[in-house]
Amino acid sequence: MSTPLLTPAPPLTPLRRAATAGVLAVAVAVTVLVAAVHLTQGTSSIGALDLLGLALGGEDQEAARVLVASRLPRLLAGVAVGVALGVAGALLQSIARNPMAAPDTLAVSSGAYLAVVAAAAFGLVLPLPMSGGLAFLGGLAAAGLVLALSAGGRTGTTRLILAGSAAALAFSALTNLLMILFEEETAGLFAWGSGALTHTDLTAVTQLGPVIALVLLAAMLAGPRLDILGLGDDTASVLGVNVRRLRLWATLLAVLASAAAVTVAGPIGFVGLCAPVVVRSLPASSLGLRRHRVLLPLSALAGVLIVLCADIALRAALGGQAGVEVPPGVMTTVFGAAAMVWLARRHRDAGPARRPPSVRTVAGRSRGGFAILLTLCAALSAGAIVLGMLGGDTWLLTGDLANWLQGRTGRALTYVLDQRYPRVLAAVLAGAALAVAGTAVQAVCRNPLAEPGVLGVTAGAGVGAITLLTVAPLAGIWLMSAAAGAGALAAFALVYGLSWRGGLSSDRLVLVGVAVQAAATSITVLIIVRSDPWNTAKALTWLSGSTYGRVPAQLVPVALALLVAVPLLAWLRRDLDLLALDEDAPRVLGVPLEPVRLAALGGAVLLTATAVSAVGVVGFVGLVAPHAARALAGAAHARVLPLAALLGALLVSLADTLGRTVIAPAQVPAGLVTALIGTPYFVWLLWRSRATQDS
Structure with a gap:
């Protein structure tokens, strides 16, 4: 042992x-x-x-x-x-x-x-x-x-x-x-x-x-x-x-x-x-x-x-x-x-x-079968978007949505839908970004139990965003994204630097990341308590991940991050396949190990930072979506990346809709719903892997 x-x-x-x-x-x-x-x-x-x-x-x-x-x-x-x-x-x-x-x-x-x-x-x-x-x-x-x-x-x-x-x-x-x-x-x-x-x-x-x-x-x-x-x-x-x-x-x-x-x-x-x-x-x-x-x-x-x-x-x-x-x-x-x-x-x-047990997959799934699976997930994600537009403290009909798209709704319905669509799209984009980031992190760590939050990136982005909200409450969208990105980058640099000791150990990376995550979360609490100790609801809503009050401009950084990071990770898909195997295979096959790791983790940091700036801290999406994608389509990242993105978008969108409707007019932040959904899955994954090891 x-x-x-x-x-x-x-x-x-x-x-x-x-x-x-x-x-x-x-x-x-x-x-x-x-x-x-x-x-x-x-x-x-x-x-x-x-x-x-x-x-x-x-x-x-x-x-x-x-x-x-x-x-x-x-x-x-x-x-x-x-x-x-x-x-x-x-x-x-x-x-x-x-x-x-x-x-x-x-x-x-x-x-x-x-x-x-x-x-x-x-x-x-x-x-x-x-x-x-x-x-x-x-x-x-x-x-x-x-x-x-x-x-x-x-x-x-x-x-x-x-x-x-x-x-x-x-x-x-x-x-x-x-x-x-x-x-x-x-x-x-x-x-x-x-x-x-x-x-x-x-x-x-x-x-x-x-x-x-x-x-x-x-x-x-x-x-x-x-x-x-x-x-x-x-x-x-x-x-x-x-x-x-x-x-x-x-x-x-x-x-x-x-x-x-x-x-x-x-x-x-x-x-x-x-x-x-x-x-x-x-x-x-x-x-x-x-x-x-x-x-x-x-x-x-x-x-x-x-x-x-x-x-x-x-x-x-x-x-x-x-x-x-x-x-x-x-x-x-x-x-x-x-x-x-x-x-x-x-x-x-x-x-x-x-070395967790490999998930059960459909052996030899054909390209046609994968295309059908991808189409089904895309249809489910589209359905989640429609459901998100219809659901809330006021339920609407699909006809209302069709009329709004054609500009034929009254003032009241127009106002409601104009407020909802940035929230729905923020949930979809942030979910996709976190899922893709989790896929990259899991490949680099060779650990399907890892996610961006475990590496301290999410908490670091939260520190940057909360600091800016405290110093400049009226800061613009791009400044907020920059602050979250700076926090995420600083946390990532700290974790990566502390994990390096004659090479990068995947386990050491996870353990150091958990430590940095705890420290960053405490710093966030310190900032909140020192600046506005009585406004705990606002602080908790941000730290729990919420789409409340989103505006269209907040969607742009996440969309741009996806446009940059997803093609990069798709280009590295074969290298990620080798990284996920062991430490030696990439070296033997000539893969530049450290540049690929840095590029993959850099893309994950970019995606996580922009997602946090858009919806706050949302956990478990980067864990659940990639693992579910591997369970459905196999371990090849050419298939895992698009499927994980769709599943992440679906998960956060449904969590946001559920949070807005289950106790309406009160709301449950989407991050809390994803945590409550993701935890049983994570527990099952750990228990199943333990059972396999014990056998």
């Missing part, structure tokens, strides 16, 4: 015990020092000297009030969340034997967050323990799904990350949908969705702190068995460890800790990934830090340091008020993305995720 497993712990000697105790003492001292610095920050003028005087017996009532009402609850919330996520991350990495397993990559935090938002959306006012229990159930369901799809995380890092990313995207789509439909009931939960330490009392910490402490204690009691599990399942079974039961209990403990953290402060990103990585990056072999009775408390302390340092850095850079407005999870996610990149550059995963 090529997945880098976590090395089992060596036996402890007296010298190692002394060194370990020294490391723990230093970690505790550093944590106390950072906590003291954290207490000195805030929006009031109370500084370090005031708090020091209070500690020495002073009677400054204002300092005491600020300390008890604001700073101490914030500090203790950070400590509780850091401990919980550090322990959860260490447990998940140990049971999966995968250094990238964490509450975020396993979608535990997303599932818990969805459960909390759903309760708020439907008006359920729950006491804190029940809210934590609900978050636990949501996180447990998410972890169970991702671990089942990735065979416990042991079949490969890339597969684990892709399964977790897909589940997190689906849960985020549902969460965003609830926040859009129930804006008043979920007010304030958007920023909280990236983690918030703003507390006015100690209720949350006092009620959930004991739960977190019990999780840490139970995990340490299971430490010796977890050490044995690191030797491998077979060895652990021979030594008397019930592997299945141990994994179950460890998973339950990790999810319980993650749920407690979400209940206290929302989903603070990537702390559970970073904390154990920091501990394991120490000279563990000489200090005995790989033993779980040492690893777990050190991971807890590392989690506390990450949360508190992120909060300190945030307020130091942006001012004390930023601690109220900006979630510290933005900073921890950026740190976590850096840690994920570091791990991706250290490890190469050439596991089963790179």
Whole structure:
């Protein structure tokens, strides 16, 4: 197995015990020092000297009030969340034997967050323990799904990350949908969705702190068995460890800790990934830090340091008020993305995720059969366009559409159809662009589970577009396309550059792309919260992909991108066929590997950027459409490219129409509908590929 497993712990000697105790003492001292610095920050003028005087017996009532009402609850919330996520991350990495397993990559935090938002959306006012229990159930369901799809995380890092990313995207789509439909009931939960330490009392910490402490204690009691599990399942079974039961209990403990953290402060990103990585990056072999009775408390302390340092850095850079407005999870996610990149550059995963089973195709489909298939898909796409023109909060007849095309409709119908046709065409063009981009990305990565969003391109384009909307709300269409293109290009250059290490590994490209995607999404949240923290509906609509308010001029960049990129990719179709096979065949046959990769990915970046500038962030189209095209027509890109374009146009067009009609006059963004449609398909694909590998 090529997945880098976590090395089992060596036996402890007296010298190692002394060194370990020294490391723990230093970690505790550093944590106390950072906590003291954290207490000195805030929006009031109370500084370090005031708090020091209070500690020495002073009677400054204002300092005491600020300390008890604001700073101490914030500090203790950070400590509780850091401990919980550090322990959860260490447990998940140990049971999966995968250094990238964490509450975020396993979608535990997303599932818990969805459960909390759903309760708020439907008006359920729950006491804190029940809210934590609900978050636990949501996180447990998410972890169970991702671990089942990735065979416990042991079949490969890339597969684990892709399964977790897909589940997190689906849960985020549902969460965003609830926040859009129930804006008043979920007010304030958007920023909280990236983690918030703003507390006015100690209720949350006092009620959930004991739960977190019990999780840490139970995990340490299971430490010796977890050490044995690191030797491998077979060895652990021979030594008397019930592997299945141990994994179950460890998973339950990790999810319980993650749920407690979400209940206290929302989903603070990537702390559970970073904390154990920091501990394991120490000279563990000489200090005995790989033993779980040492690893777990050190991971807890590392989690506390990450949360508190992120909060300190945030307020130091942006001012004390930023601690109220900006979630510290933005900073921890950026740190976590850096840690994920570091791990991706250290490890190469050439596991089963790179060789998914070939889809069932009609063997030897003739040209006539393919022409019939292409014609059928074109007819379905045309039908979707007609349906989109007729559907909405006001349903029209085909006769109305025919009269409008001939200029014979009244003022009211003319107005309605004039507003609809840019939306319908935007959905069609964006869907085709994303599908073609996904085809190119999958060929270069040799991974049918990849898509432009997984490589960070979509999130990068979103950062560029949101930045421009914030700085210049009245910016023109071409400027918006340029900003989205610049963001996508910057993200692509970053991913490509970080993935290069004596050559380009397809798995490394995916892992680095997921990290950059997470960082770019956090930057987008930061921009929105800092510029317009109360207009979450507008932000969520953009981030979820919507055709609302489209105008004909916004269609031009996407159309031009298709006119440029599709002929380029069609010209490279044979090279793409070879790239999709393996690393050696293109070299042997004289294909200039890097120029072809850059040209194909450059076309994907262009298509993605213009699609994002037109309709916002729409996920899963670049995954579902190419895979469905291969299932119908085979692997040859001469056939996959046009068929994927038609299927992508069909998918987004139907999603847009469904979103405009199912709860009219309210609307569901098209990106949410595509995510909800695409996720079951992706889950089925992962499950089917796992079943094939297991057999």
